Amino acid sequence: MSAPRHDWTIASDVNEIAPIVEAVAELCAAAGFSSRVCRLNVPVALTEALANAIMRGNSNDPRRTVHVRVMIDTETLVLEVTDEGEGFDLERVRYSPDDADWFEREDGRGVFLMRKLMDHVESCRASGAYGHTVRLRLRRA
Amino acid sequence: MSAPRHDWTIASDVNEIAPIVEAVAELCAAAGFSSRVCRLNVPVALTEALANAIMRGNSNDPRRTVHVRVMIDTETLVLEVTDEGEGFDLERVRYSPDDADWFEREDGRGVFLMRKLMDHVESCRASGAYGHTVRLRLRRA
Amino acid sequence: MSFTLTRDDDRLVVDVDGQLIVSNRQEFKQLVLDEVEHGARLVVIDFAKSAYIDSSGLGALVSLGKRIRDAGGALRLAALNDDLRTLFELTRLDALFPLYATRDDALAAR
Amino acid sequence: MSFTLTRDDDRLVVDVDGQLIVSNRQEFKQLVLDEVEHGARLVVIDFAKSAYIDSSGLGALVSLGKRIRDAGGALRLAALNDDLRTLFELTRLDALFPLYATRDDALAAR
Numbered sequence: 482m483s484a485p486r487h488d489w490t491i492a493s494d495v496n497e498i499a500p501i502v503e504a505v506a507e508l509c510a511a512a513g514f515s516s517r518v519c520r521l522n523v524p525v526a527l528t529e530a531l532a533n534a535i536m537r538g539n540s541n542d543p544r545r546t547v548h549v550r551v552m553i554d555t556e557t558l559v560l561e562v563t564d565e566g567e568g569f570d571l572e573r574v575r576y577s578p579d580d581a582d583w584f585e586r587e588d589g590r591g592v593f594l595m596r597k598l599m600d601h602v603e604s605c606r607a608s609g610a611y612g613h614t615v616r617l618r619l620r621r622a
Numbered sequence: 623m624s625a626p627r628h629d630w631t632i633a634s635d636v637n638e639i640a641p642i643v644e645a646v647a648e649l650c651a652a653a654g655f656s657s658r659v660c661r662l663n664v665p666v667a668l669t670e671a672l673a674n675a676i677m678r679g680n681s682n683d684p685r686r687t688v689h690v691r692v693m694i695d696t697e698t699l700v701l702e703v704t705d706e707g708e709g710f711d712l713e714r715v716r717y718s719p720d721d722a723d724w725f726e727r728e729d730g731r732g733v734f735l736m737r738k739l740m741d742h743v744e745s746c747r748a749s750g751a752y753g754h755t756v757r758l759r760l761r762r763a
Numbered sequence: 764m765s766f767t768l769t770r771d772d773d774r775l776v777v778d779v780d781g782q783l784i785v786s787n788r789q790e791f792k793q794l795v796l797d798e799v800e801h802g803a804r805l806v807v808i809d810f811a812k813s814a815y816i817d818s819s820g821l822g823a824l825v826s827l828g829k830r831i832r833d834a835g836g837a838l839r840l841a842a843l844n845d846d847l848r849t850l851f852e853l854t855r856l857d858a859l860f861p862l863y864a865t866r867d868d869a870l871a872a873r
Numbered sequence: 874m875s876f877t878l879t880r881d882d883d884r885l886v887v888d889v890d891g892q893l894i895v896s897n898r899q900e901f902k903q904l905v906l907d908e909v910e911h912g913a914r915l916v917v918i919d920f921a922k923s924a925y926i927d928s929s930g931l932g933a934l935v936s937l938g939k940r941i942r943d944a945g946g947a948l949r950l951a952a953l954n955d956d957l958r959t960l961f962e963l964t965r966l967d968a969l970f971p972l973y974a975t976r977d978d979a980l981a982a983r
């Protein structure tokens with residue numbers, strides 16, 4: 482018996498997103514997270530992080546990969562999505578429904594949604610690690 | 623029944639280190655990590671990270687705190703130690719037994735030991751998070 | 764994942780079977796815009812077979828809604844489950860689209 | 874956590890009960906250096922009751938060793954468990970200190 486897979490490396494292709502999201506939602510369900518979290522919070526937040534890693538971090542460059550890592554313990558879920566980009570200053574991404582063009586713009590709601598659906602969102606380019614990582618954290622309700 | 627504690631906030635005082643290290647070693651033992659890892663790798667590496675956070679990151683300033691977070695799942699242990707400092711470039715810390723004064727200098731072996739005892743060591747000042755974090759990762763043997 | 768389009772005069776119903784996300788937003792937008800070009804004015808998106816949507820899907824709806832309104836038409840959303848409703852509420856985009864319980868409600872509404 | 878010092882002529886044995894780490898390195902160094910000031914020349918550190926040591930403890934031993942050698946003496950380590958031995962091997966500091974199985978071996982060695 483081997484433990485279910487907790488990390489994946491995918492090509493920079495948005496079609497890679499759905500299967501990973503499904504696998505991660507299953508891990509969360511197996512770990513006892515609520516069905517609401519497994520159906521809504523995790524899939525949507527992870528989809529956002531993956532889409533940004535593929536399109537923003539890796540600029541859709543097929544030679545670049547995205548790495549996904551899942552950590553689940555009794556209290557907390559942590560999702561790490563690492564791309565090969567330069568990273569960005571998450572603190573400066575503050576677009577919200579209070580902005581004038583929120584109801585007209587097509588893009589720009591990904592970080593907002595991740596923050597709403599997770600307890601904590603951070604971004605870092607670690608010294609001692611490769612690439613740029615967005616880390617999503619959710620405590621069990 | 624409540625889950626054992628997985629995170630702590632301590633004052634910048636090296637006397638705070640030992641009790642935390644003991645508690646974390648117990649978590650690792652309960653999670654089924656080898657007794658060698660629980661006795662040696664985890665206590666020493668965590669002691670180093672805490673000492674650096676207290677003395678380097680927080681400059682022993684008693685008003686500053688250090689936050690410790692433990693994540694354990696079926697495959698991996700992650701220890702996060704967050705201080706209130708500016709962080710540093712871990713990549714540039716390369717002091718090793720190959721250096722001329724290794725057998726004479728009193729300090730400077732902390733990062734070396736963490737790298738030897740853990741599978742992965744990284745440092746980052748995350749955008750979207752407070753302070754500077756050293757993250758230690760160890761896969762179950 | 765598939766979209767099924769049912770056209771009746773100037774009315775178009777799109778069944779979304781699966782998730783409307785970044786990987787299919789362009790296809791979705793194009794399918795609907797083609798119909799709008801060819802006269803569709805009341806567009807109903809039926810989410811009965813859809814679990815969730817991401818910010819790309821939401822964005823596609825926002826820009827489609829604008830294009831359809833500019834053409835003198837209306838975009839209506841039907842049969843959203845609780846999770847989908849939550850997403851529209853969190854982003855306050857429920858203010859932009861009338862949400863209907865069923866596609867028939869959406870088609871019948873004035 | 875405690876250090877027990879046993880002095881016999883120019884020979885000093887220090888029992889380390891607990892971990893020699895950043896929080897007690899200064900106390901440890903000071904205790905030993907005081908004895909060296911007062912004539913101790915063969916210093917044996919007995920780790921029988923110690924589980925591990927950190928880089929501060931290792932550093933304290935490195936600098937004590939130097940001070941004691943400069944005073945014409947010797948620093949010897951005894952009764953290290955496997956984990957402690959590993960730490961000396963990883964850091965190659967086993968090259969700097971003779972490691973003895975017991976305190977008596979350390980005291981008896983030429």
Ligand SMILES: Nc1ncnc2c1ncn2[C@@H]1O[C@H](COP(=O)(O)OP(=O)(O)O)[C@@H](O)[C@H]1O
Pocket residue numbers: 529533534537538539564566567568569574588589590591592593613615818
């Ligand atoms: N992984 C990433 N690498 C680099 N920049 C990113 C990344 N993720 C997000 N960003 C930046 O943050 C902005 C906001 O992201 P988001 O809210 O998801 O909206 P969108 O991606 O639709 O523009 C992006 O436009 C991009 O500039």
Ligand SMILES: Nc1ncnc2c1ncn2[C@@H]1O[C@H](COP(=O)(O)OP(=O)(O)O)[C@@H](O)[C@H]1O
Pocket residue numbers: 670674675678679680705707708709710715729730731732733734756928
């Ligand atoms: N948390 C931290 N914050 C800032 N700088 C740090 C931190 N941890 C380590 N450093 C830097 O890295 C150097 C090497 O650390 P280490 O190998 O533990 O040796 P030591 O702390 O004994 O000097 C430190 O001297 C310090 O400059």
